[in-house]
Amino acid sequence: MNELDIRTIRSSIEKINTLPTIPNVLKKLLKMLENPATSLNDIGHFISHDPIITTKVLRMINSPIYGFPGRIYSVNQAVILLGLNVVKGLLLSVSVYDLMKKVMMGLWEHSLACAITSRLMAKKKGLKEPEESSIAGLLHDIGKVALILQFQGYYETAMSTADKKNIPIMDAEKELFNINHATAGEWMAEKWSFPRNLIEIIGYHHKPHISRNFPVETSIVHLADILVRGRGFGFAGDRTVPPVNETAWALLNLSNNDIKEILKELEESMGMANELFIE
Amino acid sequence: MPKITVDRLVVGMCLAEPITNEHGLVLINEGIELTEALIEKIKNLRIESVKIKGDSKPEETKEEMILALEERFKYAISYPHMDTIKKIIKEHIERLYE
Incomplete structure (x- = not known):
């Protein structure tokens, strides 16, 4: 059977949680998320019984990714303040952080900058929970992690193709795998029982015009990705800024000045955020 | 101006912006050189980060x-x-x- 047959790719991606490289904590977390009866309380317990996770969660929560005004000192306080969806996303980001750092140099920095930019944009658009946009920004490229974990050799080929032809990495992925990282990410997110909004944003962040339930949130991550690549923070597999989707651009309707302000705040936050995550 | 987290402040750094309380009253003015006592005071204020003077230009030209x-x-x-x-x-x- 062809290794790059689309069904084979899908099943490989859906099996990622069984890889030995996946930390046990993440495995436990995924089990919890699978169970619809898991409550905010259960998750609070899960975090506070693991001192390493506790530290990581508090560090992440107090970073510019979320931008809360005061310092958050305890897991309980965090859980109450943030609610179930955000806490789930937060835990996923904490667990995926190590994987991201492992698979592609610069992908973490790219994702971090996208998280901050998405949050700033969500605030500008008056969204009620800008933290959800932080998480979406942080996890939007999870499909790249999936493809690299399962098909490292092929992914390197896609990266060289993108480089040689000067095309976006998603086009090179498509040539090779018949799908791009957004689809891979969507499969992984579904399998991992991510919250609905996250699955849709991850799956459609390169075609936000067909996002049905979260068009604004998806457009935010789409444009954040472009701004961050344009500014040159991190590395996401290629050196090319992809074109902006016209529907998303019109929907967000940001003024030049809005974008300037977002970039300025992003710039200030990045120095601080990078410092925070150096181990 | 680099914005840095409070736990990374060291003696001799200079504030680039005043530190204010929640009503906007200035507690420590900009341009002040930080001493150990001031850093302790800032830590007790429970603020996340402050802007300090200095070169934050990117490494590339x-x-x-x-x-x-x-x-x-x-x-x-x-x-x-x-x-x-x-x-x-x-x-x-x-x-x-x-």
Whole structure:
């Protein structure tokens, strides 16, 4: 059977949680998320019984990714303040952080900058929970992690193709795998029982015009990705800024000045955020 | 001006912006050189980060940054709005060196 047959790719991606490289904590977390009866309380317990996770969660929560005004000192306080969806996303980001750092140099920095930019944009658009946009920004490229974990050799080929032809990495992925990282990410997110909004944003962040339930949130991550690549923070597999989707651009309707302000705040936050995550 | 977390402050750093309380009253003024006692005081204020004076310009030169920017936008520049986006980012980068 062809290794790059689309069904084979899908099943490989859906099996990622069984890889030995996946930390046990993440495995436990995924089990919890699978169970619809898991409550905010259960998750609070899960975090506070693991001192390493506790530290990581508090560090992440107090970073510019979320931008809360005061310092958050305890897991309980965090859980109450943030609610179930955000806490789930937060835990996923904490667990995926190590994987991201492992698979592609610069992908973490790219994702971090996208998280901050998405949050700033969500605030500008008056969204009620800008933290959800932080998480979406942080996890939007999870499909790249999936493809690299399962098909490292092929992914390197896609990266060289993108480089040689000067095309976006998603086009090179498509040539090779018949799908791009957004689809891979969507499969992984579904399998991992991510919250609905996250699955849709991850799956459609390169075609936000067909996002049905979260068009604004998806457009935010789409444009954040472009701004961050344009500014040159991190590395996401290629050196090319992809074109902006016209529907998303019109929907967000940001003024030049809005974008300037977002970039300025992003710039200030990045120095601080990078410092925070150096181990 | 770099913005840094409170736990990374060291004696001798200079505040680039005043530290205020929640009503906007100035507690420690800008330009003040930090002493151990002041750093302790700032820590007790439970603030996340402060802006300190100093060079936060990127490591690359402006010319290198602009050249890299042009390269990155080569592929998509003829698509709608990409010229606008590039222009905004270019101005942003130029401002980092002012």
